Amino acid sequence: MKILVIGSGGRENALAWKLKQSPKVTGLFAAPGNPGTKDIATNVPLNSQREIIEWLKQNRMDLVVVGPDNYLADGIVDEIQNLGIKVFGPTKLASEIEWSKSYAKDLMKEIGIPTASFETFTDFEKALEYVKQNKFPTVIKASGLALGKGVIIAENFDEAEKALREIMTDKVFGEAGDEVVIEEYLMGREISTHAFCDGETVVMFPSSQDHKRIFEGDQGPNTGGMGTIAPVPWVTEQHIEDIKIQIVIPLIQALKKRGREFKGLLFPGIMITETGPKVIEFNARFGDPETESYMRILEGDLVDILLSCVDGTLKDTAINWSKQSAATVICASGGYPGSYEKGKEIIGLDKITDNDVVVFHCGTKLIQDKLVTNGGRVLAVTAVGDTVSDALAKSYKAIEGITFEGMQYRKDIGQKSI
Ligand code: AMP
Ligand code: GLY
Numbered sequence: 001m002k003i004l005v006i007g008s009g010g011r012e013n014a015l016a017w018k019l020k021q022s023p024k025v026t027g028l029f030a031a032p033g034n035p036g037t038k039d040i041a042t043n044v045p046l047n048s049q050r051e052i053i054e055w056l057k058q059n060r061m062d063l064v065v066v067g068p069d070n071y072l073a074d075g076i077v078d079e080i081q082n083l084g085i086k087v088f089g090p091t092k093l094a095s096e097i098e099w100s101k102s103y104a105k106d107l108m109k110e111i112g113i114p115t116a117s118f119e120t121f122t123d124f125e126k127a128l129e130y131v132k133q134n135k136f137p138t139v140i141k142a143s144g145l146a147l148g149k150g151v152i153i154a155e156n157f158d159e160a161e162k163a164l165r166e167i168m169t170d171k172v173f174g175e176a177g178d179e180v181v182i183e184e185y186l187m188g189r190e191i192s193t194h195a196f197c198d199g200e201t202v203v204m205f206p207s208s209q210d211h212k213r214i215f216e217g218d219q220g221p222n223t224g225g226m227g228t229i230a231p232v233p234w235v236t237e238q239h240i241e242d243i244k245i246q247i248v249i250p251l252i253q254a255l256k257k258r259g260r261e262f263k264g265l266l267f268p269g270i271m272i273t274e275t276g277p278k279v280i281e282f283n284a285r286f287g288d289p290e291t292e293s294y295m296r297i298l299e300g301d302l303v304d305i306l307l308s309c310v311d312g313t314l315k316d317t318a319i320n321w322s323k324q325s326a327a328t329v330i331c332a333s334g335g336y337p338g339s340y341e342k343g344k345e346i347i348g349l350d351k352i353t354d355n356d357v358v359v360f361h362c363g364t365k366l367i368q369d370k371l372v373t374n375g376g377r378v379l380a381v382t383a384v385g386d387t388v389s390d391a392l393a394k395s396y397k398a399i400e401g402i403t404f405e406g407m408q409y410r411k412d413i414g415q416k417s418i
Contacts, residue, residue: 002027007067008034010362010380011288014295016041022303036361049076069285073099088306090264095284101181102143104282111254113247115279118183124168131160137185142167144176188273192290195248198314199261202248207235208290216412223337227329227413229388230293243277263309292360292380293326324384327391329413334406336376344373348402357383357398388418
């Protein structure tokens with residue numbers, strides 16, 4: 001089989017790494033990929049939906065796997081389906097649960113999925129009026145896609161006003177801020193959950209946990225994610241079952257009823273509260289860096305699993321997970337998630353000898369034969385071990401040998417859960 005993975009981050013490197021292990025794969029391509037996928041796949045320099053579609057007309061693939069959310073929102077899945085090619089990922093309408101937070105919130109309210117109470121606004125003055133009467137902290141979100149940065153937790157009225165002004169008037173997130181969702185602050189412990197979906201059947205992954213803030217102790221601004229563990233030691237099978245029954249199945253059924261059959265990867269961000277799990281947001285794609293940890297403990301053939309989601313045969317497909325645990329620590333550029341420099345030489349990857357460690361590339365680039373930084377998140381250093389602590393120790397040990405100018409990473413990944 002010939003497979004194309006769309007995207008260029010750590011998530012896509014991890015997916016390609018896992019797909020490469022399948023004996024069914026005769027050709028593996030990444031568009032545009034990165035220096036990490038270059039060693040396991042053929043990188044094709046395609047940087048827009050148009051370029052990808054034109055390439056697919058010339059290069060017959062048996063399966064396309066879509067990584068990033070913006071392609072889903074732009075309807076790449078619909079276009080690939082129209083070419084008669086199998087594609088893993090939801091259609092534009094099915095992925096609206098991610099690209100419109102207001103759509104997702106309205107749907108959850110309508111069908112009774114537990115989530116923070118909320119109001120949506122398109123008018124700045126009305127939004128301001130509403131927060132005046134609100135309890136703090138309160139959560140203000142740009143409704144559209146904003147690279148995981150469009151969420152502000154306002155501790156008081158001044159912070160709320162500033163956030164509303166930035167999102168709605170100054171448009172710091174562009175048109176993602178035409179509408180805002182203002183919602184109740186949920187107290188609890190946050191986890192990431194993933195489910196394979198074929199439109200009807202859902203199969204839950206073990207739990208994972210991201211660390212979104214840039215600094216230790218969950219301080220500082222939100223990032224795309226600074227590290228993950230999987231599974232999360234305190235999350236029980238009952239938690240996952242509750243999330244499946246109360247959240248994932250009702251959502252999948254509701255989408256099907258509305259003609260938006262969801263095939264692909266559903267990623268509910270969940271707060272485990274005193275009164276049970278509540279949805280923070282839905283993503284319609286694999287998490288990054290959740291996927292980097294998950295691919296290290298998923299057993300079996302990922303090709304079979306992805307095809308069963310596309311073909312609607314997930315209920316007949318066995319999905320198994322290793323008894324081991326996985327950890328991912330992100331090495332990021334100095335300054336991220338604010339502005340940062342690129343082009344810093346990365347040293348030390350060749351010195352890693354531990355077979356339990358795999359480094360996926362996020363934002364890297366080869367200039368001649370020199371590997372340099374090319375993004376905010378640069379490397380995802382993953383490891384497996386008998387426990388989360390074991391896996392983390394191996395990741396951190398590997399990081400000791402890696403350097404680039406300005407490199408920053410959180411030293412407390414997983415600590416709040418072990
Ligand atoms: P989101 O992009 O919606 O996942 O939000 C980014 C982060 O903000 C989440 O991962 C949470 O840590 C936090 N967050 C979002 N909504 C809430 C909420 N209602 N209550 C508490 N924290 C939240
Ligand atoms: N790690 C969070 C996300 O992928 O949205």
